[in-house]
Every structure is written in C-alpha cells, then in structure tokens.
Amino acid sequence: xxxxxxxxxxxxxxxxxxxxxxxxxxxxxxxxxxxxxxxxxxxxxxxxxxxxxxxxxxxxxxxxxxxxxxxxxxxxxxxxxxxxxxxxxxxxxxxxxxxxxxxxxxxxxxxxxxxxxxxxxxxxxxxxxxxxxxxxxxxxxxxxxxxxxxxxxxxxxxxxxxxxxxxxxxxxxxxxxxxxxxxxxxxxxxxxxxxxxxxxxxxxxxxxxxxxxxxxxxxxxxxxxxxxxxxxxxxxxxxxxxxxxxxxxxxxxxxxxxxxxxxxxxxxxxxxxxxxxxxxxxxxxxxxxxxxxxxxxxxxxxxxxxxxxxxxxxxxxxxxxxxxxxxxxxxxxxxxxxxxxxxxxxxxxxxxxxxxxxxxxxxxxxxxxxxxxxxxxxxxxxxxxxxxxxxxxxxxxxxxxxxxxxxxxxxxxxxxxxxxxxxxxxxxxxxxxxxxxxxxxxxxxxxxxxxxxxxxxxxxxxx
Amino acid sequence: xxxxxxxxxxxxxxxxxxxxxxxxxxxxxxxxxxxxxxxxxxxxxxxxxxxxxxxxxxxxxxxxxxxxxxxxxxxxxxxxxxxxxxxxxxxxxxxxxxxxxxxxxxxxxxxxxxxxxxxxxxxxxxxxxxxxxxxxxxxxxxxxxxxxxxxxxxxxxxxxxxxxxxxxxxxxxxxxxxxxxxxxxxxxxxxxxxxxxxxxxxxxxxxxxxxxxxxxxxxxxxxxxxxxxxxxxxxxxxxxxxxxxxxxxxxxxxxxxxxxxxxxxxxxxxxxxxxxxxxxxxxxxxxxxxxxxxxxxxxxxxxxxxxxxxxxxxxxxxxxxxxxxxxxxxxxxxxxxxxxxxxxxxxxxxxxxxxxxxxxxxxxxxx
Numbered sequence: 001x002x003x004x005x006x007x008x009x010x011x012x013x014x015x016x017x018x019x020x021x022x023x024x025x026x027x028x029x030x031x032x033x034x035x036x037x038x039x040x041x042x043x044x045x046x047x048x049x050x051x052x053x054x055x056x057x058x059x060x061x062x063x064x065x066x067x068x069x070x071x072x073x074x075x076x077x078x079x080x081x082x083x084x085x086x087x088x089x090x091x092x093x094x095x096x097x098x099x100x101x102x103x104x105x106x107x108x109x110x111x112x113x114x115x116x117x118x119x120x121x122x123x124x125x126x127x128x129x130x131x132x133x134x135x136x137x138x139x140x141x142x143x144x145x146x147x148x149x150x151x152x153x154x155x156x157x158x159x160x161x162x163x164x165x166x167x168x169x170x171x172x173x174x175x176x177x178x179x180x181x182x183x184x185x186x187x188x189x190x191x192x193x194x195x196x197x198x199x200x201x202x203x204x205x206x207x208x209x210x211x212x213x214x215x216x217x218x219x220x221x222x223x224x225x226x227x228x229x230x231x232x233x234x235x236x237x238x239x240x241x242x243x244x245x246x247x248x249x250x251x252x253x254x255x256x257x258x259x260x261x262x263x264x265x266x267x268x269x270x271x272x273x274x275x276x277x278x279x280x281x282x283x284x285x286x287x288x289x290x291x292x293x294x295x296x297x298x299x300x301x302x303x304x305x306x307x308x309x310x311x312x313x314x315x316x317x318x319x320x321x322x323x324x325x326x327x328x329x330x331x332x333x334x335x336x337x338x339x340x341x342x343x344x345x346x347x348x349x350x351x352x353x354x355x356x357x358x359x360x361x362x363x364x365x366x367x368x369x370x371x372x373x374x375x376x377x378x379x380x381x382x383x384x385x386x387x388x389x390x391x392x393x394x395x396x397x398x399x400x401x402x403x404x405x406x407x408x409x410x411x412x413x414x415x416x417x418x419x420x421x422x423x424x425x426x427x428x429x430x431x432x433x434x435x436x437x438x439x440x441x442x443x444x445x446x447x448x449x450x451x452x453x454x455x456x457x458x459x460x461x462x463x
Numbered sequence: 464x465x466x467x468x469x470x471x472x473x474x475x476x477x478x479x480x481x482x483x484x485x486x487x488x489x490x491x492x493x494x495x496x497x498x499x500x501x502x503x504x505x506x507x508x509x510x511x512x513x514x515x516x517x518x519x520x521x522x523x524x525x526x527x528x529x530x531x532x533x534x535x536x537x538x539x540x541x542x543x544x545x546x547x548x549x550x551x552x553x554x555x556x557x558x559x560x561x562x563x564x565x566x567x568x569x570x571x572x573x574x575x576x577x578x579x580x581x582x583x584x585x586x587x588x589x590x591x592x593x594x595x596x597x598x599x600x601x602x603x604x605x606x607x608x609x610x611x612x613x614x615x616x617x618x619x620x621x622x623x624x625x626x627x628x629x630x631x632x633x634x635x636x637x638x639x640x641x642x643x644x645x646x647x648x649x650x651x652x653x654x655x656x657x658x659x660x661x662x663x664x665x666x667x668x669x670x671x672x673x674x675x676x677x678x679x680x681x682x683x684x685x686x687x688x689x690x691x692x693x694x695x696x697x698x699x700x701x702x703x704x705x706x707x708x709x710x711x712x713x714x715x716x717x718x719x720x721x722x723x724x725x726x727x728x729x730x731x732x733x734x735x736x737x738x739x740x741x742x743x744x745x746x747x748x749x750x751x752x753x754x755x756x757x758x759x760x761x762x763x764x765x766x767x768x769x770x771x772x773x774x775x776x777x778x779x780x781x782x783x784x785x786x787x788x789x790x791x792x793x794x795x796x797x798x799x800x801x802x803x804x805x806x807x808x809x810x811x812x813x814x815x816x817x818x819x820x821x822x823x824x825x826x827x828x829x830x
Contacts, residue, residue: 035739035740035760035761036740036741040828050828052740052741053741085828086828087741087743087827087828088637088741088783088825088827089637089807089825089826089827089828090636090637090825091634091636091637091638091639091710091809091823091825092709092710093634093636093705093706093707093710206613206614207614207615207616207702207703208702208703209703209705237613392684392701394701426580427579427580428512428579428580428582431490431512431579432512432579435488435489435490435493435512436512438489
C-alpha cells in the first residue's frame, strides 16, 4: 500500500474498512448488516458509511469505530476516522430544547420550575456526617480517602469509588463527604443521586423530550455523589448518559464519588469504557465490621440517643446481631424501645428476650405493609404522602407499584387490603400494579434489581 | 342469576367483548367474562387491565346475579348451539348453566367479586363523532404510530379537540400522519390526549361499518368510547406528544401529482426487490414521467414508470417503500400530491381534495 498516496479513493478506503468490519462483526445478527453498509464519501480524513438504522449506527459507533479508525490509520499511514450515517432520516421531533424552552420559561414559569425540580439532587441525610461515622479496620482506608476527598474535592482521588455489601455504611460515608465539603465551602453545588433515580431521570427525559434540561442539571455540579451505581448498569441509554455526564465533570476537574455493592470489575456494564473510568481514581472497599467496631458503633449510637447502656449489653447485641450495621442499629433500638416502654432496666436478659429472633433466627418478625412502604420510600427518597397519594408521575408510579407488588409477594396480603393501605385505592389498581410488575421484573433489569434488593432486605428482617 | 336470551344476540355480545380478554395472563380471572344481570339488563364485561370492553343487553325478567366464566369456553359453547332461545342460570357455587332445546352445558366459573371493577370514567369532557368520521381519522393515522416501547408517547395517536377541529396524529419519528376534521358542537375544555394504538384498533373493530355516532368521554387518565351497546374504556398514555407541527414543511418547491392507484401498485411491486436492503426505492422525475427503481445485490433490479404532472425542478429522492405503501393504501382519492424540496428534506403527501390530511415522510440517503 503506498503511503504517499495523497489521493486515496473512496473505494480503496472503503474496501479496507469493509474487511476490518467483516473481521470484527462475526455475530450473525450483526453480520447481516454488512451488505447494508454503503460507502458515502471520503474527504481525505473521514470515511462516511451509510447504515440502515439508528440502532445499527449506535451499535457500530460503540463497537467498531475505534477498531476501524485504527486499522485504516495504520494501513494508510495517516489519521482516518469513520463516521456512520443512518440512511433513513428522521423527523426533527426531538429538538424542542432550543426554541421551546425560552417561550415556556417566560410565559409559564411553572413549566420551567418543574424542569429544574425534577432533575435535582436528592437531599442529604443530616445524620450522615463524619462525626457520626465509626471508623474500624473494616473502613479505615475508605474513611481516610473520603476525608481527603472532602478536603480537596476534585484534587485528590477522582473518582472515588466506594464498594461493599448492603448496610455497611457506603451511603453514610459518601454523604459525609458532601456535608464536610459544604461546611468548608457553602457555595459548592452538590448533587446526590442514586443509580436508579438517575435511570428514572434518563427515562423521563426521553419520554418528555427534555434532554436539554436533564443534561444541564447534571453538568452544573461541583461534587457528584452517585449511590448504588450498579443500578445504572446494563441499560444502554442510561449508561451512555452517565458516561457523558461523568466525562464532562471529570474533564472540568469536578469531584465524582461513586458507591457500588461490588467492585468495578464485577459490574455488569455494557460499555467497558465505563468500567475503566471507575478504575481511574481510587477504589476502596468497606468490609463487614469486626466485633470491636460493632461495639463502637453501638456506643456511638447510644451516645446520640442520650442513654446509658451497660457494656455487656452492647457486647451481647454486637455478638448476636449480624454484621450489617443497619440490622445492628435496629437491634439496639429494639432493646432501647422495650426498656423505655416497660420501664425495665436494660440488662443482658432483656436484650436476650428482645433479640431472640435476631440471634436464633427462629420465629418470624411480622413485617407489615407499613414496613414495606417505609423501605420503599427510603429507597426512592419520596414521602409516604407521595407514595399513597393520587399523583401518577413516573417517579411515583414505579415505587408505588413495587411496594404493592412486594406486599403481595412477601406478605401475601389481599388486593383489597393493599388497596386500603395505599391511600384507599380500588383493588383493580393493585391487581394492575402487581401484574405489571410481574412483567417488568422479567424484562426490566432495573426493576428486577430493586425488587431483589428490597426483597432480600425484607427477608433479612423476617428471618 | 337466571335469564333467557336469544342465542344470536348473546353470541354477538360475547364476540363484541372478546378482544379485551387476557388469555395468557398470570391472573386466570382475566381470561373470564363477567356476566352481570341487574336492573333489567345483562352486562358482559372483559378487561386485560389496559382496556376494558362492556356490552349491555336488555333482559326480559329473570333473576339478578353475577358470575365470571372463561370467555373462550362460553363463546365456543354458545356459538355452536343452534339458533334458539337460551336459558342461562348461575348458582352460588359459580356454576353457569346454558340450556337450549336439547343441550345443557354447565361451566365452572369464579365469583364475580374477584373480577376487577370496570374503571369508571367521569368527566364533563364529552364529544360525539359520526362513526364514519372516527373510522377515517383512525385508519389514516394509526399505521404511522411507533412500536418502540422505549418511546411510549409515540406508541399511540394524539387525539385533540378544541371545539372546532378534531385532530388525530401519529408518528414513529420517520413519518407523521395527521388528519384534522371540523366538528360541530361545543366541548367543555380542549382535549389533548394520547390513545394507545391497541385501543384504537379495538375502536375500529367496534365501530365496524356503522354510521352511528360514537360518544367519547375523556378523563384525566382514561377514555371511554360508546358505540351502540358496546363500550370501550382504555387507559391513556401519559406524557407529552412531540410538537409535530414543526416537522410539517411549510413550503415545498416541487409538486408531483400522480394517480394514487398507479403509484401504489408501482411502489408495491418495486418493494419486492427492495425488501432485503432497508426497503429503499429511488424516485426520479423526467418531464411528465416518474420512474421508481430499486436495486439490491441479493435480489436484482426493479424499474417502474408512471405518468405524473410536475411543477418545479426535476426530482431525485429515495424513500423506504413501506412508508409510501402504508399511506397510499389508506387514501381513497383518485390522485395524490407529493410535495418535495430536496433529497434530504421531508416529503409531504396530500390526498387531492382532502385538505385536512397531511403525511410527512423522511427520505433515505441516496448513497
């Protein structure tokens, strides 16, 4: 191949590109596109290739661009890039942002307000500060990294990736960074979002054609806290929006903190670039706390509650309750509540009596519809009024349906009973919700992930 | 429950509600039809929780009551009985008995109390459209609706009414079908909702060839169609239909007028060849002739000529044959007008003499 060829022809470049594509697109479903790929033009540095559908374009851009670019550039000894064009053109339905936002903002303030509300940060829990965090061997490194990040956001470890099991304090640590950074600089814009909320934002901006507002909301951030990143995994559009937001913030030196229930290498992401981005910064894990730390956590909790509890009782609770901090604190609260209700002194005997279920695993704690509602609203950061209310926006409908479904699945509650407890709806709504969810669980990874997480948490309480 | 009814009437009623039965649902009761005898009327109700159908028959005496039975079974049993008066009874064990002259069938049912309640649509937003008009609105737009569940708002038709005009529109992002017709009468408040495609297919079936008016009631999240004895209630699709007006070209520099039937047949034939490669056909105008051609590596070549009258510069443009075929199949005028600007600009198809219909279609890259 002549390197000096200043006049490469479309055919030359195309035939090379085609052979690279044929080599890489061996999957039969993909290979059937090959006859439909057509060379459009070559301007000396860019080869345009026509593809049949938007889907093919997205797929090829993601999987083949780098390969073809590299292959062509090496072969012809000059930088050559490919560009994929969809042969079927689309109507310009999706670009309302520019010419629609302005009039709606002036003529109808409500619309504009709604837009900014909907993509806003979830509130930080005021209790989740560094002061309330108990450091043990299990979380020493994570804690040190978090502190360092909070002192110099964007300049020490970026991104900071915190991973570990359920109920070990990832959210606490992450929000503590937000609180601490805000305390030293009140002007910082902090956005705290969970993986599933982010997904809803993406979905609703697709539905409502509001990508402009969505992107803006996620570009205007100094510290981005993304909780439970595993929930965005495997959704193509969500991943790609996340990737873009991540890149924009990262390139402008903004701090990104991510939490996950597993390390990046185990995340089921479609785009491997995403995984490698997570690995750019610092990855820290939080393990289950050891006995000493568990006791220390209980001591801290007792101090917050303003009560005194004998050491041996704390030790008993710490040994009997599981390693999950949420469960541990729950056990303590249960003992405290029993004591204050009955006036009994807090003793190991009382703790044993109260925690029989926890320690032996025998007997079932009666989980109620209210418990499930609480768990769901905590998970989604909505209020009970919203959950049980009449509003039917997507961000409420999904949690509501999930909550109804869990009541049916785990408690075997009757449809009319569920209907009553969810703001007195009629039971057909519940039937609909449950059958809808049954389908969603099968086809929607996102919903499945939420349902299985909440189910396992509830079963933990119930067993 | 106990009543008598002519077989033919009962069978027609069963058929009229059969399409809202969810036969493969995880809830077996959704495969049932609810029979409810009350206040001198028999009501047959089915629902798959997305849409519900109800049909009302007048009863002559009998005993009130309600039961649900598998729709498939009862419809098959009744359909195969001879044309005669049927006696239908149900007891407290939910057994439904259908008796004709010398036949008697007892079918296991489920308690009516377990059946989902028929959703109530209460609203002051009502309008009434002649059957033929509603049918025309749906037939000429529905085919352009999208099927991609990730863009739910496009999987139905926009239905809007401001008191003077009724608008129905559908788009799948590659084409847009829009029909507007004037209506008489007042409505309380302007309506603008998205009706799921499936509900509209059912409305088409329900209206049939009837010219009778169809009453429509729209609430915040549901819509009710009433045509004679049959009612259809559907959930509405939530969300905002895209601002479709912006994609309708205000002006097209080139105008072709062709015989609709000739164009339709030529496109249909050429698409046989085009099928294997995205359905692409190329249109070229030369004076008063339009050529339509397709060529694929796998199948071969197609070439068609039809006479046209052309205003403006010669035309050369590629389209997905299916997008032309769909619209030419539902139009019923003698000629169609095709407005074009450039090979990458949308084409605008109008039915000659049907001012209120517009079909916008995006071309394909010529390549």
